[in-house]
Amino acid sequence: MRDFFLNMAIFGGLMAIPYFWLHVSPSAFSTAMAWGYVVGHVFIYLACLSVALMVCTLVPKLAGAGRIITVIWVLFIIAITAINARTMIWGVQPIFDTNLSLTEFRASPIVGAGIGAQAMVGLFPAFILFAIGAAKGTGSRRLKSVLLAIGFLVIIAGGPMHDLARTAGVYATADLLTTLGVLLLGAGIGYQVSTSLVSTSEKTPAKMASSNTV
Secondary structure, eight states, rough: HHEEEEEEHHHHHHHHHHGGGHHHHGGGGHHHHHHHHHHHHHHHHHHHHHHHHHHHSSGGTTTTHHHHHHHHHHHHHHHHHHHHHIIIITSSSEEEEEETTEEOOOOOHHHHHHHHHHHHHHHHHHHHHHHHHHOOOHHHHHHHHHHHHHHHHHHHTTTTTHOOOOSHHHHHHHHHHHHHHHHHHHHHHHHHHHHHHHHHHHHHHHHHHHHHHH
């Protein structure tokens, strides 16, 4: 999950940098955002790949599938990025609506569909995996799995909406869902760390008591 958050952070940074041009040279914003969008989305694809590979390591039957998944994923990234660059950088560029204070990315429907498909292939198995863990687990393990499962599901719903949105309401909803999903994933990972620390501290006295009775 570290790679997932790292790639998401790089994506967020590349998408945020173009807004600097709104204060310096507004006429350059569209081109800057087009480049930020195209390059930034490469890291979205890599984030999804990292989750897919994580699932492969957690499911024994998929242990040997990591290499072929990586090859197919890289080929997909090259193809969808080429289409994205052609349709956005040298095609219909994003615009910033000053009345709504909102960016309309106007991504190609093909790109939006491709991103949605990749999110389903990369993230949906993780959702299923953690949903099963939530159903079978108990206590802190169940809560952790619930947070991670819901987080992945919300990102699956909200992420592709950015690329398919055509109204301000849909853009705002997509932002809200994506942010909520990332927060839920962070909470799930943070809860795992805190509970493991608690478990360790609780087990240590028990081991000492056991050794004293020998």
